[in-house]
Amino acid sequence: MKDRVLRTVALGIGTALVLVGCAAPDSPSARPDDRATFSADSPARGAEAPLRVGRPAWVSVSVATVWRSPESPRAVDAPALENPARISRWLDDMTTDQRRALGGRSDTQALLGDRVVVLELPKSSPGWAKVVVPSQPTPQDPRGYPGWVPVRQLAGEAPVRERRHATVVTRLTWLRADTDEAERLERISFGTELPVVGTTAEFVRVSAPGGVVARLSRSAVALHAAGRPALAPTRASLVRTAKMFRGLPYLWAGTSGFGLDCSGLTSLDYRVHGITIPRDSSPQSENGAAARPPRPGDLQFYATDGKVHHVSMYVGHGRMVHSPGTGQTVEVIATSTPGYAEEYAGARRYLP
Known part of the structure:
Protein backbone atom coordinates (compact mmCIF):
# COMPACT_ATOMS: atom_id res chain seq x y z
CA MET A 1 0.00 0.00 0.00
CA LYS A 2 2.55 2.51 1.11
CA ASP A 3 6.28 2.60 0.98
CA ARG A 4 7.86 -0.51 2.39
CA VAL A 5 10.50 0.02 5.06
CA LEU A 6 13.76 0.67 3.22
CA ARG A 7 16.47 3.29 2.71
CA THR A 8 16.12 4.32 6.37
CA VAL A 9 18.17 7.22 7.79
CA ALA A 10 18.18 8.83 11.21
CA LEU A 11 15.45 11.38 10.69
CA GLY A 12 11.90 11.72 11.95
CA ILE A 13 9.45 13.87 13.75
CA GLY A 14 10.16 11.82 16.88
CA THR A 15 12.38 13.12 19.64
CA ALA A 16 14.42 15.86 18.03
CA LEU A 17 12.99 17.11 14.76
CA VAL A 18 11.09 20.25 13.92
CA LEU A 19 9.29 20.90 10.67
CA VAL A 20 11.62 22.35 8.09
CA GLY A 21 10.83 24.41 5.06
CA CYS A 22 9.11 27.78 4.83
CA ALA A 23 6.87 28.55 7.77
CA ALA A 24 3.38 29.31 6.51
CA PRO A 25 1.32 32.22 7.87
CA ASP A 26 -0.29 31.35 11.21
CA SER A 27 1.60 28.05 11.15
CA PRO A 28 4.44 28.27 13.71
CA SER A 29 7.79 26.82 12.73
CA ALA A 30 8.30 25.61 16.27
CA ARG A 31 5.98 22.81 17.27
CA PRO A 32 4.07 23.52 20.48
CA ASP A 33 1.38 21.14 21.60
CA ASP A 34 -1.52 20.81 19.15
CA ARG A 35 -4.01 22.27 21.56
CA ALA A 36 -4.08 25.24 23.87
CA THR A 37 -5.53 25.11 27.38
CA PHE A 38 -9.30 24.69 27.24
CA SER A 39 -11.45 26.28 29.90
CA ALA A 40 -13.80 24.11 31.93
CA ASP A 41 -16.81 25.44 30.03
CA SER A 42 -15.34 24.86 26.56
CA PRO A 43 -17.79 22.85 24.45
CA ALA A 44 -16.78 19.21 23.97
CA ARG A 45 -17.07 18.40 20.30
CA GLY A 46 -18.52 15.03 19.41
CA ALA A 47 -20.95 14.84 22.36
CA GLU A 48 -23.98 16.71 21.00
CA ALA A 49 -25.77 14.00 19.01
CA PRO A 50 -25.59 10.20 19.42
CA LEU A 51 -23.96 8.12 16.72
CA ARG A 52 -26.20 5.69 14.88
CA VAL A 53 -25.27 2.57 12.92
CA GLY A 54 -25.80 3.08 9.21
CA ARG A 55 -25.78 6.86 9.54
CA PRO A 56 -23.08 9.44 8.79
CA ALA A 57 -20.88 11.08 11.42
CA TRP A 58 -18.18 13.72 11.17
CA VAL A 59 -14.62 13.79 12.47
CA SER A 60 -14.50 16.22 15.39
CA VAL A 61 -10.74 16.30 16.04
CA SER A 62 -7.88 17.76 14.02
CA VAL A 63 -6.79 14.31 12.79
CA ALA A 64 -8.50 11.00 13.55
CA THR A 65 -6.28 7.98 13.02
CA VAL A 66 -8.30 5.11 11.58
CA TRP A 67 -7.19 1.89 13.28
CA ARG A 68 -7.44 -1.68 12.05
CA SER A 69 -9.14 -2.77 15.28
CA PRO A 70 -9.93 -1.38 18.74
CA GLU A 71 -6.97 -3.43 20.00
CA SER A 72 -4.51 -1.86 17.54
CA PRO A 73 -3.49 1.25 19.54
CA ARG A 74 -0.61 0.92 21.99
CA ALA A 75 0.05 2.88 25.19
CA VAL A 76 2.19 5.32 23.20
CA ASP A 77 -0.79 6.04 20.93
CA ALA A 78 -2.97 7.44 23.75
CA PRO A 79 -2.55 11.14 22.75
CA ALA A 80 -3.89 10.36 19.27
CA LEU A 81 -7.08 8.90 20.79
CA GLU A 82 -8.10 12.00 22.74
CA ASN A 83 -10.50 14.81 21.88
CA PRO A 84 -8.87 17.17 21.09
CA ALA A 85 -6.29 14.84 19.54
CA ARG A 86 -2.73 15.60 20.59
CA ILE A 87 -1.00 14.67 17.35
CA SER A 88 2.30 16.49 17.93
CA ARG A 89 2.62 14.96 21.40
CA TRP A 90 1.89 11.52 19.94
CA LEU A 91 4.55 11.91 17.28
CA ASP A 92 7.07 13.34 19.75
CA ASP A 93 6.60 10.38 22.08
CA MET A 94 7.18 7.68 19.45
CA THR A 95 10.59 6.25 18.68
CA THR A 96 11.49 5.44 15.08
CA ASP A 97 10.79 1.77 15.76
CA GLN A 98 7.38 2.62 17.21
CA ARG A 99 6.59 4.70 14.13
CA ARG A 100 7.57 1.82 11.92
CA ALA A 101 5.35 -0.50 13.97
CA LEU A 102 2.28 1.54 12.96
CA GLY A 103 2.26 -0.69 9.89
CA GLY A 104 -0.39 -3.32 10.51
CA ARG A 105 -2.10 -1.16 13.15
CA SER A 106 -3.43 1.72 11.05
CA ASP A 107 -3.65 2.48 7.34
CA THR A 108 -5.12 5.97 7.06
CA GLN A 109 -6.35 9.09 8.83
CA ALA A 110 -9.29 11.47 8.43
CA LEU A 111 -9.37 15.24 8.98
CA LEU A 112 -11.58 17.52 11.02
CA GLY A 113 -14.97 17.75 9.29
CA ASP A 114 -14.52 14.63 7.14
CA ARG A 115 -17.67 12.54 6.81
CA VAL A 116 -17.65 8.88 7.79
CA VAL A 117 -20.39 6.28 7.84
CA VAL A 118 -20.84 4.30 11.05
CA LEU A 119 -20.98 0.54 10.45
CA GLU A 120 -20.83 -0.82 14.00
CA LEU A 121 -20.99 0.35 17.60
CA PRO A 122 -20.25 -2.98 19.24
CA LYS A 123 -20.93 -3.53 22.92
CA SER A 124 -17.83 -5.72 22.99
CA SER A 125 -15.68 -2.65 22.20
CA PRO A 126 -17.33 0.24 24.05
CA GLY A 127 -16.12 3.66 23.00
CA TRP A 128 -15.25 2.53 19.48
CA ALA A 129 -17.01 2.90 16.13
CA LYS A 130 -16.30 0.88 13.01
CA VAL A 131 -16.56 3.28 10.07
CA VAL A 132 -15.80 3.79 6.42
CA VAL A 133 -14.41 7.04 5.01
CA PRO A 134 -16.25 7.67 1.69
CA SER A 135 -13.79 10.34 0.50
CA GLN A 136 -10.98 7.74 0.45
CA PRO A 137 -11.69 5.13 -2.26
CA THR A 138 -10.22 1.69 -1.75
CA PRO A 139 -10.72 -1.83 -3.16
CA GLN A 140 -11.18 -2.98 0.45
CA ASP A 141 -14.74 -1.62 0.60
CA PRO A 142 -16.80 0.12 -2.10
CA ARG A 143 -18.26 2.40 0.59
CA GLY A 144 -14.89 3.89 1.56
CA TYR A 145 -11.78 3.21 3.60
CA PRO A 146 -12.67 0.97 6.58
CA GLY A 147 -11.37 1.05 10.11
CA TRP A 148 -12.04 1.95 13.74
CA VAL A 149 -12.20 5.39 15.38
CA PRO A 150 -12.86 6.34 19.02
CA VAL A 151 -16.46 7.48 19.45
CA ARG A 152 -15.19 10.59 21.26
CA GLN A 153 -13.60 11.74 18.00
CA LEU A 154 -16.87 11.74 16.04
CA ALA A 155 -19.88 14.04 15.98
CA GLY A 156 -23.31 12.73 15.06
CA GLU A 157 -24.71 16.15 14.26
CA ALA A 158 -24.68 17.16 10.59
CA PRO A 159 -22.64 20.29 9.82
CA VAL A 160 -24.38 23.50 8.88
CA ARG A 161 -25.03 23.97 5.17
CA GLU A 162 -23.33 27.04 3.77
CA ARG A 163 -22.61 28.14 0.22
CA ARG A 164 -19.00 29.03 1.02
CA HIS A 165 -16.37 26.76 2.49
CA ALA A 166 -12.84 27.40 3.74
CA THR A 167 -10.08 24.88 3.14
CA VAL A 168 -6.74 25.06 4.93
CA VAL A 169 -3.96 25.48 2.36
CA THR A 170 -0.97 25.77 4.71
CA ARG A 171 0.65 22.72 6.31
CA LEU A 172 -0.89 23.50 9.69
CA THR A 173 -2.81 26.40 11.14
CA TRP A 174 -4.54 27.29 14.38
CA LEU A 175 -8.25 26.83 14.87
CA ARG A 176 -9.13 29.77 17.12
CA ALA A 177 -11.94 30.71 19.46
CA ASP A 178 -14.71 32.87 18.01
CA THR A 179 -13.91 35.77 20.36
CA ASP A 180 -12.27 39.17 20.04
CA GLU A 181 -9.06 37.65 21.38
CA ALA A 182 -9.26 34.67 18.97
CA GLU A 183 -7.46 32.40 21.42
CA ARG A 184 -5.71 29.36 19.96
CA LEU A 185 -7.68 26.15 20.37
CA GLU A 186 -5.83 23.49 18.38
CA ARG A 187 -3.80 23.10 15.23
CA ILE A 188 -5.48 21.63 12.19
CA SER A 189 -4.15 20.36 8.89
CA PHE A 190 -3.86 21.27 5.27
CA GLY A 191 -6.94 19.98 3.47
CA THR A 192 -9.36 20.56 6.35
CA GLU A 193 -12.60 21.93 4.84
CA LEU A 194 -15.24 23.67 6.94
CA PRO A 195 -18.38 25.72 6.17
CA VAL A 196 -18.00 29.51 6.40
CA VAL A 197 -20.51 31.33 8.61
CA GLY A 198 -18.93 34.78 8.54
CA THR A 199 -15.77 36.82 8.12
CA THR A 200 -13.81 39.54 9.91
CA ALA A 201 -10.90 41.65 8.70
CA GLU A 202 -8.37 38.98 9.77
CA PHE A 203 -10.36 35.80 10.16
CA VAL A 204 -12.86 33.49 8.54
CA ARG A 205 -15.55 32.23 10.92
CA VAL A 206 -16.26 28.54 10.38
CA SER A 207 -18.56 25.90 11.81
CA ALA A 208 -16.77 22.84 13.17
CA PRO A 209 -18.50 19.47 13.72
CA GLY A 210 -20.78 19.55 16.72
CA GLY A 211 -21.86 23.11 15.95
CA VAL A 212 -18.83 24.89 17.41
CA VAL A 213 -18.09 28.19 15.66
CA ALA A 214 -14.39 28.98 15.45
CA ARG A 215 -11.99 31.15 13.47
CA LEU A 216 -9.24 30.57 10.93
CA SER A 217 -6.69 33.05 9.65
CA ARG A 218 -7.63 34.36 6.22
CA SER A 219 -4.04 33.88 5.10
CA ALA A 220 -4.18 30.15 5.89
CA VAL A 221 -7.28 29.22 3.88
CA ALA A 222 -8.76 29.26 0.41
CA LEU A 223 -12.40 30.35 0.18
CA HIS A 224 -14.49 28.53 -2.41
CA ALA A 225 -18.03 27.47 -3.20
CA ALA A 226 -19.22 24.29 -1.53
CA GLY A 227 -18.52 21.35 -3.82
CA ARG A 228 -15.84 23.21 -5.76
CA PRO A 229 -12.04 22.75 -5.51
CA ALA A 230 -10.12 24.81 -2.99
CA LEU A 231 -7.22 25.09 -5.46
CA ALA A 232 -7.41 25.19 -9.23
CA PRO A 233 -6.77 21.69 -10.65
CA THR A 234 -3.72 22.54 -12.72
Whole structure:
Protein backbone atom coordinates (compact mmCIF):
# COMPACT_ATOMS: atom_id res chain seq x y z
CA MET A 1 0.00 0.00 0.00
CA LYS A 2 2.55 2.51 1.11
CA ASP A 3 6.28 2.60 0.98
CA ARG A 4 7.86 -0.51 2.39
CA VAL A 5 10.50 0.02 5.06
CA LEU A 6 13.76 0.67 3.22
CA ARG A 7 16.47 3.29 2.71
CA THR A 8 16.12 4.32 6.37
CA VAL A 9 18.17 7.22 7.79
CA ALA A 10 18.18 8.83 11.21
CA LEU A 11 15.45 11.38 10.69
CA GLY A 12 11.90 11.72 11.95
CA ILE A 13 9.45 13.87 13.75
CA GLY A 14 10.16 11.82 16.88
CA THR A 15 12.38 13.12 19.64
CA ALA A 16 14.42 15.86 18.03
CA LEU A 17 12.99 17.11 14.76
CA VAL A 18 11.09 20.25 13.92
CA LEU A 19 9.29 20.90 10.67
CA VAL A 20 11.62 22.35 8.09
CA GLY A 21 10.83 24.41 5.06
CA CYS A 22 9.11 27.78 4.83
CA ALA A 23 6.87 28.55 7.77
CA ALA A 24 3.38 29.31 6.51
CA PRO A 25 1.32 32.22 7.87
CA ASP A 26 -0.29 31.35 11.21
CA SER A 27 1.60 28.05 11.15
CA PRO A 28 4.44 28.27 13.71
CA SER A 29 7.79 26.82 12.73
CA ALA A 30 8.30 25.61 16.27
CA ARG A 31 5.98 22.81 17.27
CA PRO A 32 4.07 23.52 20.48
CA ASP A 33 1.38 21.14 21.60
CA ASP A 34 -1.52 20.81 19.15
CA ARG A 35 -4.01 22.27 21.56
CA ALA A 36 -4.08 25.24 23.87
CA THR A 37 -5.53 25.11 27.38
CA PHE A 38 -9.30 24.69 27.24
CA SER A 39 -11.45 26.28 29.90
CA ALA A 40 -13.80 24.11 31.93
CA ASP A 41 -16.81 25.44 30.03
CA SER A 42 -15.34 24.86 26.56
CA PRO A 43 -17.79 22.85 24.45
CA ALA A 44 -16.78 19.21 23.97
CA ARG A 45 -17.07 18.40 20.30
CA GLY A 46 -18.52 15.03 19.41
CA ALA A 47 -20.95 14.84 22.36
CA GLU A 48 -23.98 16.71 21.00
CA ALA A 49 -25.77 14.00 19.01
CA PRO A 50 -25.59 10.20 19.42
CA LEU A 51 -23.96 8.12 16.72
CA ARG A 52 -26.20 5.69 14.88
CA VAL A 53 -25.27 2.57 12.92
CA GLY A 54 -25.80 3.08 9.21
CA ARG A 55 -25.78 6.86 9.54
CA PRO A 56 -23.08 9.44 8.79
CA ALA A 57 -20.88 11.08 11.42
CA TRP A 58 -18.18 13.72 11.17
CA VAL A 59 -14.62 13.79 12.47
CA SER A 60 -14.50 16.22 15.39
CA VAL A 61 -10.74 16.30 16.04
CA SER A 62 -7.88 17.76 14.02
CA VAL A 63 -6.79 14.31 12.79
CA ALA A 64 -8.50 11.00 13.55
CA THR A 65 -6.28 7.98 13.02
CA VAL A 66 -8.30 5.11 11.58
CA TRP A 67 -7.19 1.89 13.28
CA ARG A 68 -7.44 -1.68 12.05
CA SER A 69 -9.14 -2.77 15.28
CA PRO A 70 -9.93 -1.38 18.74
CA GLU A 71 -6.97 -3.43 20.00
CA SER A 72 -4.51 -1.86 17.54
CA PRO A 73 -3.49 1.25 19.54
CA ARG A 74 -0.61 0.92 21.99
CA ALA A 75 0.05 2.88 25.19
CA VAL A 76 2.19 5.32 23.20
CA ASP A 77 -0.79 6.04 20.93
CA ALA A 78 -2.97 7.44 23.75
CA PRO A 79 -2.55 11.14 22.75
CA ALA A 80 -3.89 10.36 19.27
CA LEU A 81 -7.08 8.90 20.79
CA GLU A 82 -8.10 12.00 22.74
CA ASN A 83 -10.50 14.81 21.88
CA PRO A 84 -8.87 17.17 21.09
CA ALA A 85 -6.29 14.84 19.54
CA ARG A 86 -2.73 15.60 20.59
CA ILE A 87 -1.00 14.67 17.35
CA SER A 88 2.30 16.49 17.93
CA ARG A 89 2.62 14.96 21.40
CA TRP A 90 1.89 11.52 19.94
CA LEU A 91 4.55 11.91 17.28
CA ASP A 92 7.07 13.34 19.75
CA ASP A 93 6.60 10.38 22.08
CA MET A 94 7.18 7.68 19.45
CA THR A 95 10.59 6.25 18.68
CA THR A 96 11.49 5.44 15.08
CA ASP A 97 10.79 1.77 15.76
CA GLN A 98 7.38 2.62 17.21
CA ARG A 99 6.59 4.70 14.13
CA ARG A 100 7.57 1.82 11.92
CA ALA A 101 5.35 -0.50 13.97
CA LEU A 102 2.28 1.54 12.96
CA GLY A 103 2.26 -0.69 9.89
CA GLY A 104 -0.39 -3.32 10.51
CA ARG A 105 -2.10 -1.16 13.15
CA SER A 106 -3.43 1.72 11.05
CA ASP A 107 -3.65 2.48 7.34
CA THR A 108 -5.12 5.97 7.06
CA GLN A 109 -6.35 9.09 8.83
CA ALA A 110 -9.29 11.47 8.43
CA LEU A 111 -9.37 15.24 8.98
CA LEU A 112 -11.58 17.52 11.02
CA GLY A 113 -14.97 17.75 9.29
CA ASP A 114 -14.52 14.63 7.14
CA ARG A 115 -17.67 12.54 6.81
CA VAL A 116 -17.65 8.88 7.79
CA VAL A 117 -20.39 6.28 7.84
CA VAL A 118 -20.84 4.30 11.05
CA LEU A 119 -20.98 0.54 10.45
CA GLU A 120 -20.83 -0.82 14.00
CA LEU A 121 -20.99 0.35 17.60
CA PRO A 122 -20.25 -2.98 19.24
CA LYS A 123 -20.93 -3.53 22.92
CA SER A 124 -17.83 -5.72 22.99
CA SER A 125 -15.68 -2.65 22.20
CA PRO A 126 -17.33 0.24 24.05
CA GLY A 127 -16.12 3.66 23.00
CA TRP A 128 -15.25 2.53 19.48
CA ALA A 129 -17.01 2.90 16.13
CA LYS A 130 -16.30 0.88 13.01
CA VAL A 131 -16.56 3.28 10.07
CA VAL A 132 -15.80 3.79 6.42
CA VAL A 133 -14.41 7.04 5.01
CA PRO A 134 -16.25 7.67 1.69
CA SER A 135 -13.79 10.34 0.50
CA GLN A 136 -10.98 7.74 0.45
CA PRO A 137 -11.69 5.13 -2.26
CA THR A 138 -10.22 1.69 -1.75
CA PRO A 139 -10.72 -1.83 -3.16
CA GLN A 140 -11.18 -2.98 0.45
CA ASP A 141 -14.74 -1.62 0.60
CA PRO A 142 -16.80 0.12 -2.10
CA ARG A 143 -18.26 2.40 0.59
CA GLY A 144 -14.89 3.89 1.56
CA TYR A 145 -11.78 3.21 3.60
CA PRO A 146 -12.67 0.97 6.58
CA GLY A 147 -11.37 1.05 10.11
CA TRP A 148 -12.04 1.95 13.74
CA VAL A 149 -12.20 5.39 15.38
CA PRO A 150 -12.86 6.34 19.02
CA VAL A 151 -16.46 7.48 19.45
CA ARG A 152 -15.19 10.59 21.26
CA GLN A 153 -13.60 11.74 18.00
CA LEU A 154 -16.87 11.74 16.04
CA ALA A 155 -19.88 14.04 15.98
CA GLY A 156 -23.31 12.73 15.06
CA GLU A 157 -24.71 16.15 14.26
CA ALA A 158 -24.68 17.16 10.59
CA PRO A 159 -22.64 20.29 9.82
CA VAL A 160 -24.38 23.50 8.88
CA ARG A 161 -25.03 23.97 5.17
CA GLU A 162 -23.33 27.04 3.77
CA ARG A 163 -22.61 28.14 0.22
CA ARG A 164 -19.00 29.03 1.02
CA HIS A 165 -16.37 26.76 2.49
CA ALA A 166 -12.84 27.40 3.74
CA THR A 167 -10.08 24.88 3.14
CA VAL A 168 -6.74 25.06 4.93
CA VAL A 169 -3.96 25.48 2.36
CA THR A 170 -0.97 25.77 4.71
CA ARG A 171 0.65 22.72 6.31
CA LEU A 172 -0.89 23.50 9.69
CA THR A 173 -2.81 26.40 11.14
CA TRP A 174 -4.54 27.29 14.38
CA LEU A 175 -8.25 26.83 14.87
CA ARG A 176 -9.13 29.77 17.12
CA ALA A 177 -11.94 30.71 19.46
CA ASP A 178 -14.71 32.87 18.01
CA THR A 179 -13.91 35.77 20.36
CA ASP A 180 -12.27 39.17 20.04
CA GLU A 181 -9.06 37.65 21.38
CA ALA A 182 -9.26 34.67 18.97
CA GLU A 183 -7.46 32.40 21.42
CA ARG A 184 -5.71 29.36 19.96
CA LEU A 185 -7.68 26.15 20.37
CA GLU A 186 -5.83 23.49 18.38
CA ARG A 187 -3.80 23.10 15.23
CA ILE A 188 -5.48 21.63 12.19
CA SER A 189 -4.15 20.36 8.89
CA PHE A 190 -3.86 21.27 5.27
CA GLY A 191 -6.94 19.98 3.47
CA THR A 192 -9.36 20.56 6.35
CA GLU A 193 -12.60 21.93 4.84
CA LEU A 194 -15.24 23.67 6.94
CA PRO A 195 -18.38 25.72 6.17
CA VAL A 196 -18.00 29.51 6.40
CA VAL A 197 -20.51 31.33 8.61
CA GLY A 198 -18.93 34.78 8.54
CA THR A 199 -15.77 36.82 8.12
CA THR A 200 -13.81 39.54 9.91
CA ALA A 201 -10.90 41.65 8.70
CA GLU A 202 -8.37 38.98 9.77
CA PHE A 203 -10.36 35.80 10.16
CA VAL A 204 -12.86 33.49 8.54
CA ARG A 205 -15.55 32.23 10.92
CA VAL A 206 -16.26 28.54 10.38
CA SER A 207 -18.56 25.90 11.81
CA ALA A 208 -16.77 22.84 13.17
CA PRO A 209 -18.50 19.47 13.72
CA GLY A 210 -20.78 19.55 16.72
CA GLY A 211 -21.86 23.11 15.95
CA VAL A 212 -18.83 24.89 17.41
CA VAL A 213 -18.09 28.19 15.66
CA ALA A 214 -14.39 28.98 15.45
CA ARG A 215 -11.99 31.15 13.47
CA LEU A 216 -9.24 30.57 10.93
CA SER A 217 -6.69 33.05 9.65
CA ARG A 218 -7.63 34.36 6.22
CA SER A 219 -4.04 33.88 5.10
CA ALA A 220 -4.18 30.15 5.89
CA VAL A 221 -7.28 29.22 3.88
CA ALA A 222 -8.76 29.26 0.41
CA LEU A 223 -12.40 30.35 0.18
CA HIS A 224 -14.49 28.53 -2.41
CA ALA A 225 -18.03 27.47 -3.20
CA ALA A 226 -19.22 24.29 -1.53
CA GLY A 227 -18.52 21.35 -3.82
CA ARG A 228 -15.84 23.21 -5.76
CA PRO A 229 -12.04 22.75 -5.51
CA ALA A 230 -10.12 24.81 -2.99
CA LEU A 231 -7.22 25.09 -5.46
CA ALA A 232 -7.41 25.19 -9.23
CA PRO A 233 -6.77 21.69 -10.65
CA THR A 234 -3.72 22.54 -12.72
CA ARG A 235 -0.44 20.69 -13.07
CA ALA A 236 1.52 23.66 -11.74
CA SER A 237 -0.65 23.88 -8.62
CA LEU A 238 -0.42 20.13 -7.94
CA VAL A 239 3.37 20.28 -8.13
CA ARG A 240 3.60 23.47 -6.05
CA THR A 241 1.42 21.93 -3.35
CA ALA A 242 3.40 18.68 -3.18
CA LYS A 243 6.67 20.61 -2.92
CA MET A 244 5.23 22.61 -0.02
CA PHE A 245 5.60 19.49 2.13
CA ARG A 246 9.36 19.15 1.60
CA GLY A 247 10.99 18.34 4.93
CA LEU A 248 7.82 16.92 6.49
CA PRO A 249 8.56 13.58 8.19
CA TYR A 250 7.05 10.39 6.80
CA LEU A 251 4.25 8.88 8.86
CA TRP A 252 2.76 5.50 8.09
CA ALA A 253 -0.98 6.02 7.41
CA GLY A 254 -0.42 9.80 7.48
CA THR A 255 -2.78 12.02 5.50
CA SER A 256 -2.16 15.40 7.13
CA GLY A 257 0.27 18.26 7.55
CA PHE A 258 1.54 16.53 10.71
CA GLY A 259 2.95 13.64 8.67
CA LEU A 260 2.37 11.88 5.34
CA ASP A 261 3.02 8.51 3.81
CA CYS A 262 3.71 8.24 0.08
CA SER A 263 0.11 7.83 -1.07
CA GLY A 264 -1.16 10.16 1.65
CA LEU A 265 0.86 12.93 0.00
CA THR A 266 -0.55 12.29 -3.46
CA SER A 267 -4.17 11.68 -2.43
CA LEU A 268 -4.27 14.72 -0.12
CA ASP A 269 -2.76 16.94 -2.82
CA TYR A 270 -5.30 15.81 -5.41
CA ARG A 271 -8.16 16.08 -2.91
CA VAL A 272 -7.59 19.80 -2.33
CA HIS A 273 -7.60 20.27 -6.10
CA GLY A 274 -11.05 18.69 -6.31
CA ILE A 275 -9.89 15.32 -7.69
CA THR A 276 -10.66 12.13 -5.77
CA ILE A 277 -8.18 9.33 -6.33
CA PRO A 278 -7.72 6.02 -4.46
CA ARG A 279 -6.12 6.32 -1.04
CA ASP A 280 -3.28 3.81 -1.55
CA SER A 281 -0.48 3.52 -4.07
CA SER A 282 -1.43 0.17 -5.61
CA PRO A 283 -5.02 1.16 -6.56
CA GLN A 284 -3.73 4.59 -7.59
CA SER A 285 -1.57 2.73 -10.13
CA GLU A 286 -4.63 0.90 -11.49
CA ASN A 287 -6.82 3.95 -12.14
CA GLY A 288 -6.50 7.10 -14.20
CA ALA A 289 -4.90 6.82 -17.62
CA ALA A 290 -1.46 5.66 -18.68
CA ALA A 291 1.04 8.54 -18.81
CA ARG A 292 3.75 7.95 -21.41
CA PRO A 293 5.82 9.98 -20.86
CA PRO A 294 4.74 11.49 -17.53
CA ARG A 295 4.01 15.19 -17.27
CA PRO A 296 4.22 17.35 -14.14
CA GLY A 297 1.51 16.32 -11.69
CA ASP A 298 1.30 12.74 -12.98
CA LEU A 299 1.91 9.90 -10.53
CA GLN A 300 4.80 7.44 -10.84
CA PHE A 301 4.82 3.97 -9.31
CA TYR A 302 7.42 1.54 -8.07
CA ALA A 303 7.06 -2.20 -7.70
CA THR A 304 8.87 -5.32 -6.53
CA ASP A 305 7.92 -8.63 -8.13
CA GLY A 306 5.07 -6.86 -9.88
CA LYS A 307 3.54 -5.47 -6.66
CA VAL A 308 3.34 -1.69 -6.39
CA HIS A 309 4.63 -0.44 -3.05
CA HIS A 310 5.40 3.25 -3.59
CA VAL A 311 4.20 6.37 -5.44
CA SER A 312 5.75 9.72 -6.29
CA MET A 313 4.63 12.78 -8.25
CA TYR A 314 6.57 13.79 -11.33
CA VAL A 315 7.52 17.48 -11.12
CA GLY A 316 9.32 17.90 -14.46
CA HIS A 317 12.93 18.01 -15.66
CA GLY A 318 13.58 14.43 -14.60
CA ARG A 319 12.64 14.99 -10.95
CA MET A 320 9.96 13.74 -8.57
CA VAL A 321 8.58 14.60 -5.13
CA HIS A 322 7.71 11.82 -2.69
CA SER A 323 7.53 10.75 0.96
CA PRO A 324 10.08 7.91 1.07
CA GLY A 325 9.64 6.00 4.32
CA THR A 326 9.89 5.95 8.10
CA GLY A 327 12.87 7.98 9.28
CA GLN A 328 12.90 10.16 6.16
CA THR A 329 11.14 13.31 4.99
CA VAL A 330 9.32 14.49 1.88
CA GLU A 331 11.96 15.27 -0.74
CA VAL A 332 12.51 16.16 -4.39
CA ILE A 333 14.98 13.85 -6.12
CA ALA A 334 15.96 12.72 -9.61
CA THR A 335 13.81 9.99 -11.13
CA SER A 336 17.09 8.25 -11.97
CA THR A 337 17.97 7.85 -8.28
CA PRO A 338 19.26 4.28 -7.69
CA GLY A 339 16.73 2.09 -5.93
CA TYR A 340 13.84 3.86 -7.62
CA ALA A 341 14.85 3.82 -11.27
CA GLU A 342 15.20 0.02 -11.18
CA GLU A 343 11.73 -0.43 -9.65
CA TYR A 344 9.86 2.03 -11.85
CA ALA A 345 6.52 0.50 -12.88
CA GLY A 346 4.95 3.26 -14.98
CA ALA A 347 2.91 6.42 -14.48
CA ARG A 348 -0.78 7.32 -14.36
CA ARG A 349 -2.57 10.54 -15.24
CA TYR A 350 -5.57 11.95 -13.41
CA LEU A 351 -5.64 15.31 -15.20
CA PRO A 352 -6.53 15.78 -18.88
